[in-house]
Amino acid sequence: MIKNGYLTGAVLGVLWSFTMAVTVAVAMSFATGDGFRPGLLGILLAGALCGAAAPRLGRWPTLALGVLLTGLLTLIALPPVVAETMLVSALITVALFGAALGLGMAKIMQQLPTGALTRHEFEGAIIRFLTGFGYVFFTAIVVIPFYVMVMTSLKSQQALLQNPLDFSLDLSRGWDLFRSYRELLTDYGFARYLWTSFYVSVLTVLITLAFSIPGAYAVARLRFRGSALFSRSILLIYMVPMIVLALPIYIGFSMLGLRNTIFGLVLIYPVTTIPVALYMLQGYFRGLPGEVEEAGLMDGLSRLAVIWKITLPLSLPALASVSLYVFMIAWNEFLLAFMLLDDPSKFTLTRGIASLNSSEIPRQHLMAGAVIATVPIMALFLGLERFMTRGLTAGSVKG
Amino acid sequence: MSTASSHDPVPPKGRGPLARREARLAWQLLLPTLTAVSLVVILPLLAIFWISVKPVTLADLRPPAPIVRESLRGEGDEMRVEYRLRNSSRDTAVTGVVLTDTLPDGLTLAGEPEAPCLVDGQDITCDFGDLEGGDRATVAIPVTGDAETAEDAAEGSAPRVTGSAPNVLTNFTFTLENFARIFDGDEFWGVLGVTLFYTFFGTAGALIVGLFAAMLLDRSFKGQGILRGLYLFPYVAPVIAVAFTWVTLFDPFSGSANALLIQMGVSSSAINFFGERPLALIMVTLFEVWRYFPLSFLFILARMQSIDTDMYEAADMDGASPFQKFRYLSMPQLLGILSVLFLLRFIWTFNKFDDIFLLTGGNAGTRVLTVNVYEQAFAVSNIGAGAAVAVVIFACLVLFSVFFFRVMSREEGL
Structure with missing residues (x-):
């Protein structure tokens, strides 16, 4: 019964129309700060009609139909997206929603017959709908928080309280838009925190590599009793929760006077990352051809020289992945920095942001701090995404 | 699958010197990691078990200790160096409290020092014995000399005070x-x-x-x-x-x-x-x-x-x-x-x-x-x-x- 071209089109049309109405309403609200909301009756009508007609029409006619239908429904006061705003924004809303509805439906219902559908055609249409929905959904849940983070950092507290939806920027303020950033970097010492975070992370990477490369090589290449047990227990160390270790470390550092020192932090961070790095690297080393190394050994190189001259140059991509991954862990680390550092002159970036979370400091400062911490790691990530993705996959599932 | 008959070549049993060398190298390569991990993972894990059966509070992280303040008081004949001592803890006794200090140049002993202090030349030693929880003690040592320069000198040189108190973290009282x-x-x-x-x-x-x-x-x-x-x-x-x-x-x-x-x-x-x-x-x-x-x-x-x-x-x-x-x-x-x-x-x-x-x-x-x-x-x-x-x-x-x-x-x- 439901596997009829018209009916399937109508049902999927309503669902798609609802998705698009919510998306357009949210997007327009965030862009202009005015009131937009989905209108249920309009959604129902526009979606059902456009969806039912889509199997008969091509792509462009469906698009035209979508826009036309939306315009008509808006005129007779049944708009799919209710806009309490000025004419221009309302027109843009109609065009956006209509186009999204029409194009989407044309794609979902492409080349479907109007009569009975086979199981293939029916499921194909549903999958195309779900795909479209998925792209919208995932993009929305990822983009919205980051959009809010950046935009909030550029606004003032009063403006935010007045209309929390209004993220439009007052461009006439010019450089003053970035006031929060300037104040953070100069008055709140974030320039120093950035530097601290940076060198702590770099040191962590270097120390981690220095420890994990020989260890990983031993586990991957050398035969010794207990190597299987060892490579397993590396994973076990993964599973010890940081908070369980943090308490005794806090006590120990308090007694040794290492609390409140960057040195103490650099002492601890690598140990949390060495097991991960070792695990990732040994996997890679195992995949390298052993013959090259054996040739090196035959030619009279010592084991250490083989590691240095043959294995390491061959595993540069893996080293890049591991370094990036370790850098990310160290840069994002919060718990230990929070527990061990009290002195504002020694904060890392994450600890500095935590100190901004008070009612006396305006929200935009907190968000500006969040942006300052996020941007470097994102830039690094986008630039080296290939390595990062591989690093994450190889790094098993550490969170 | 190994059905080795008597005339087949028999693979060497046990570990030869090469295998032993390889294993030794492996452990050497792993040693830094093992040390670091046991220091930061195993040790704290053991510590957490230990602490979980001890009555430790945040305040106990700083064990009770005697705290001393030194000041130069009075003028002329009345001039004296005064030490005020107190136990940092309100309820735990500190045992074997001994204070040592040196009289600064320009100040000399004038009269008997108050018990339990002894002065030998410029060296002061005061053995207070035990200091109960919340206890305070004050001793004065009469001196003569130039008050102006001596005040800074006397208060500048910090007296050393030693004493031991039971540390909850290391003693053997356990609790469930x-x-x-x-x-x-x-x-x-x-x-x-x-x-x-x-x-x-x-x-x-x-x-x-x-x-x-x-x-x-x-x-x-x-x-x-x-x-x-x-x-x-x-x-x-x-x-x-x-x-x-x-x-x-x-x-x-x-x-x-x-x-x-x-x-x-x-x-x-x-x-x-x-x-x-x-x-x-x-x-x-x-x-x-x-x-x-x-x-x-x-x-x-x-x-x-x-x-x-x-x-x-x-x-x-x-x-x-x-x-x-x-x-x-x-x-x-x-x-x-x-x-x-x-x-x-x-x-x-x-x-x-x-x-x-x-x-x-x-x-x-x-x-x-x-x-x-x-x-x-x-x-x-x-x-x-x-x-x-x-x-x-x-x-x-x-x-x-x-x-x-x-x-x-x-x-x-x-």
Whole structure:
């Protein structure tokens, strides 16, 4: 019964129309700060009609139909997206929603017959709908928080309280838009925190590599009793929760006077990352051809020289992945920095942001701090995404 | 398969010198890692067991000690160096308190020093014996000399004072009170329930959402790489940045989410997302799903792309529908990675501290075990109780790990 071209089109049309109405309403609200909301009756009508007609029409006619239908429904006061705003924004809303509805439906219902559908055609249409929905959904849940983070950092507290939806920027303020950033970097010492975070992370990477490369090589290449047990227990160390270790470390550092020192932090961070790095690297080393190394050994190189001259140059991509991954862990680390550092002159970036979370400091400062911490790691990530993705996959599932 | 008969060459038994050398090298290469890991992981783990059966509070981290203040008082004949001593602890005695100091140049002894002080030349030694909890003591040593220069000199040279007090951390008094305390009452079971809810639904949610995302991206189209990078953002960004962004976004007064909901007519008044039971728990679980779905999707995608496409072509020939292909071809292939991911993520979510701590601070019915460690140790300042909770967490993890390795060896690793 439901596997009829018209009916399937109508049902999927309503669902798609609802998705698009919510998306357009949210997007327009965030862009202009005015009131937009989905209108249920309009959604129902526009979606059902456009969806039912889509199997008969091509792509462009469906698009035209979508826009036309939306315009008509808006005129007779049944708009799919209710806009309490000025004419221009309302027109843009109609065009956006209509186009999204029409194009989407044309794609979902492409080349479907109007009569009975086979199981293939029916499921194909549903999958195309779900795909479209998925792209919208995932993009929305990822983009919205980051959009809010950046935009909030550029606004003032009063403006935010007045209309929390209004993220439009007052461009006439010019450089003053970035006031929060300037104040953070100069008055709140974030320039120093950035530097601290940076060198702590770099040191962590270097120390981690220095420890994990020989260890990983031993586990991957050398035969010794207990190597299987060892490579397993590396994973076990993964599973010890940081908070369980943090308490005794806090006590120990308090007694040794290492609390409140960057040195103490650099002492601890690598140990949390060495097991991960070792695990990732040994996997890679195992995949390298052993013959090259054996040739090196035959030619009279010592084991250490083989590691240095043959294995390491061959595993540069893996080293890049591991370094990036370790850098990310160290840069994002919060718990230990929070527990061990009290002195504002020694904060890392994450600890500095935590100190901004008070009612006396305006929200935009907190968000500006969040942006300052996020941007470097994102830039690094986008630039080296290939390595990062591989690093994450190889790094098993550490969170 | 080895049915070695007597005339076959017999492989050498035991370990030759080469094998021994190799093993020695291996241990040498592993030594730095082993040392570091045992110092920072094994030692604290042992410490946490030790602390969990000791009555330690935050104040005990600074053991009781005598504190001394020196001052030059009076003028002329009345001039004296005065030492005021007190026990830093209110209830623990400090034993064998001995003060030593040197009289600065320009000051000389004038008369008998007060007991228990002895002056030999310029050296002062005062043996106070034991100082009870909260005790104070004052001694004066009469001196003569130039008051102006001597004052700075006298107060400038710090007197040394020694004394020993029982340190709760190192002595041998044990107590089970910490465990009695955390298991007492309904609170613990509430916390455990919240932990299990958060862990289970956080993990399962992230896995399902990740599976959906992986299916979306398991096709090549323009912009696939960009979308894949974008969908990893929640995981790559610092937790503190995204947690505070969520708090800002869902703020009951200035949050955009509330404004949107009210405007769309879904809700009539502002909702306190992170401040109400049981909504707060649902929100932190959603946050967990949001933040960790990228990880699952990455792994599932990697597995999906390694599935042989021939199989799907064969299924197409047989007329399998898309849903059938997913149900009967993809799912069985993905089951292995899904179960390993579930277990690993389960353990990791169980261990998670930062997320909830930053979002709600463990309030509004979101206190999980890890946050409870922090609460007990630092908010209630009872380190012993915090350690006891940590021991409970550790016990749970050992349980999970045993289970995990059973499954892991069946699924042949990641």
